[in-house]
């Protein structure tokens with residue numbers, strides 16, 4: 001039985017590792033053939049501890065692949081105008097390929113304004129209106145948002161390349177995950193039900209679906225009896241839980257019970273999380289190619 005359970009676990013960590021390996025190879029070829037060195041500039045405002053951890057993790061993995069990066073740490077009370085000024089500078093900097101503003105931002109700064117000041121060709125998070133709008137229309141953006149791109153990759157790796165006709169429920173409608181991922185799944189010819197905190201009978205809606213994707217951050221919310229036998233469960237929820245003196249990360253699914261019914265499930269941690277970083281690094285490499293008008297199949301393998 002243990003072996004049967006193990007086969008259901010989607011090893012995002014391992015899949016992300018393979019992607020990062022290929023990105024690393026691409027970075028090497030880009031350097032040797034074109035003398036171009038991909039660089040990611042991250043803007044971190046204030047001292048939110050999770051945001052600090054996330055940007056450090058991004059920098060650590062970038063470095064492993066030979067991608068240059070810099071974290072621009074700005075004080076919490078910095079003005080919106082100064083942030084926009086820095087983004088303008090980075091937009092114009094020829095050595096900067098990716099620009100990422102770590103979210104959330106404090107109230108006195110408009111996230112919409114800040115994000116949409118980023119050059120869409122440097123928008124490695126895929127959050128600008130230009131990139132989002134293209135996804136909405138079913139056109140190719142320069143960049144897909146990292147977590148949604150990672151989820152589509154995982155779904156294709158367990159279900160085969162063709163997702164057409166599958167019934168999926170998206171729990172959560174955030175701008176960084178729920179909305180873009182919903183449209184990306186529509187573009188894959190899936191039948192998508194988008195739900196949120198006002199949705200009625202969420203459990204019954206979930207029970208009918210081939211795929212359940214949840215990104216709300218409500219630990220253990222999705223119970224085994226919400227899940228159809230054999231359904232694919234993708235857990236994007238992540239919350240810290242202090243148990244004794246240890247910190248645990250927990251997802252939106254009641255993992256221990258749901259895994260008995262699921263066809264496949266992503267663990268937390270080690271599922272979607274590592275894919276997000278892999279996709280960011282992939283997008284940074286892609287940005288270096290786009291900005292330099294390079295179309296090289298040896299480098300861009302995805």
Ligand code: GUN
Pocket residue numbers: 100101102103104125146147176
């Ligand atoms: N905050 C939470 N997720 C993300 C993300 O994917 N990108 C950025 N920039 N900030 C985030």
